[in-house]
Structure formats: C-alpha cells, structure tokens
Amino acid sequence: MRLTLFLILCLCGTIITPTWAGGVQIGRTRIIYPSDKKEVELALINRDNDLPWLVQSWVDTGDGKTRGPFIITPPLFRLDAQKEQSLRIAWTGAPLATDRESLLFLNVRTIPASEKGSEGKNVLRLIFKTRLKLFFRPAGLDGTPAQSCAGLTFRRTGNTLTAINAGAFYSVFDTLQLGGHRLDSLDMVAPKSTAQVALPAGVSGQTLSWRCITDYGNASASHSAALQTG
Incomplete structure (x- = not known):
C-alpha cells in the first residue's frame, strides 16, 4: 500500500x-x-x-x-x-x-x-x-494463491535474477532473500509471467527464501528453493 x-x-x-x-x-x-x-x-x-x-x-x-x-x-x-x-x-x-x-x-x-x-x-x-x-x-482458477507462491522458481543469469510464476495468482513478496541479502526491489510476480531484477554487487548464494503477502495482508509461510543458473 x-x-x-x-x-x-x-x-x-x-x-x-x-x-x-x-x-x-x-x-x-x-x-x-x-x-x-x-x-x-x-x-x-x-x-x-x-x-x-x-x-x-x-x-x-x-x-x-x-x-x-x-x-x-x-x-x-x-x-x-x-x-x-x-x-x-x-x-x-x-x-x-x-x-x-x-x-x-x-x-x-x-x-x-x-x-x-x-x-x-x-x-x-x-x-x-x-x-x-x-x-x-475469476472463478474456477487452478490452484490457490498459496500454491502459486510456493511454486515460484528463480533463475540467475549474470547479475540478473528472474522470478517465474507458473500459477494463476499474483505473488506479492513480503520478503525475498538471496544469500542473506534482502531483495526489496522485486515486489511481485504476475501470474503466468516472469519478473526480473538486477542483483546488487557482491550478492551470492544458491538458495532463495521468500514469503508472500496473503489475501489478509499478513505474511505467508516461508519457502525456499535452489537457484537455477544460466
């Protein structure tokens, strides 16, 4: 908001x-x-x-x-x-x-x-x-907002991080971290879409962790995934 x-x-x-x-x-x-x-x-x-x-x-x-x-x-x-x-x-x-x-x-x-x-x-x-x-x-969408959030995947190409949302719901980040660094400039990923952000210099790590904001405005359960490269 x-x-x-x-x-x-x-x-x-x-x-x-x-x-x-x-x-x-x-x-x-x-x-x-x-x-x-x-x-x-x-x-x-x-x-x-x-x-x-x-x-x-x-x-x-x-x-x-x-x-x-x-x-x-x-x-x-x-x-x-x-x-x-x-x-x-x-x-x-x-x-x-x-x-x-x-x-x-x-x-x-x-x-x-x-x-x-x-x-x-x-x-x-x-x-x-x-x-x-x-x-x-819309009525009848496959899955739930929580499933879209949990199913996010991430790929790093050089200093660019790409978030991939295969679900039908928006995923709005409460927190997103790579190697202990918060990535506040990437705020959400649209459904069936990707979003990209330039990584700050010196950010490294192989595991992303994130929480999404739920329909009620609070933070979801924490999720993590290995970072894809290439």
Whole structure:
C-alpha cells in the first residue's frame, strides 16, 4: 500500500497551523474481488475527533490515468468525525482475463475540513491519497494463491535474477532473500509471467527464501528453493 501526500498551502494570514489531528482509516491493505460476487465492500473510519473529511474514490488500471471497469459507490462523500462508512465496489462486467488474476488499483483520496476559527490564517492542509491493490479473481482458477507462491522458481543469469510464476495468482513478496541479502526491489510476480531484477554487487548464494503477502495482508509461510543458473 503506497501513500502520497499532496501539500496545499492556503495563504490568507500570518500563522501556519496544521489542520489534521486524526484521519481516515482504511479497513484493508488489499482487495480481492471474486468474479462471482455482485460487489465487495471496503470499510472506512474517520478517526478524527472533531473534523469531517471528504472522501473520493476510483479504480485505475495501473497507469494512474485509465479508469478500471469498476463502479465505486459513493464516489464522493463526507465522512463525519468518529463515523464509519463502506465503499461498495462493483464490477461493470467489462472483459478481464478469465485464466488468471488481473491487478487494478483502488485510489482513496481524503481531505480534512477546515477547523473553525482558521479563517484569515495560513493553513497547511494535507490531502492523503492511498492506493490499494485490487485483485480481480475469476472463478474456477487452478490452484490457490498459496500454491502459486510456493511454486515460484528463480533463475540467475549474470547479475540478473528472474522470478517465474507458473500459477494463476499474483505473488506479492513480503520478503525475498538471496544469500542473506534482502531483495526489496522485486515486489511481485504476475501470474503466468516472469519478473526480473538486477542483483546488487557482491550478492551470492544458491538458495532463495521468500514469503508472500496473503489475501489478509499478513505474511505467508516461508519457502525456499535452489537457484537455477544460466
């Protein structure tokens, strides 16, 4: 889950005062959308003690621009202090792959209201944009996400490491290590695909160890495999 902060400086006086004391908490770190579901829900809670927040949500295909085939209800709403509301996410039925998972991204932008008495002051307002992975999961896929993770294989050619995912599910790494070195720059492998990363100088070893992030956002069991070469 990536968090981007946009700073908006409203110039109207001489004092700069932060306007946040809480914030909107999102109920999950990833969303699994089974294709046979009419919709899935995502809970949002405003942890602020006093201020309402404005919440805007949408789905994109990964480039940050192209909207994905999902409808968010409500797309824009006010969430009062200490209140909870769920986003309802519904697939439009537009074509997506049927033999493997598809990855899209849910964006949640939250904006705090201005505090009373802040008129005529300089106010530093933080706009939070949270981006969550949304996995569209067709019915009837072979295997499970855990099996895809456990079945990963790895090949080294020179200083390039290639991860190979023969399964139908995304494998997102919690940890990936070779010879005691963490390889944080390789974050996931798409289903029925490969992913490559350049190994740092001096990294050696013949055994990879890794954990994947599960549907619930925690780490899977640890796996290891001999490193193929050539």
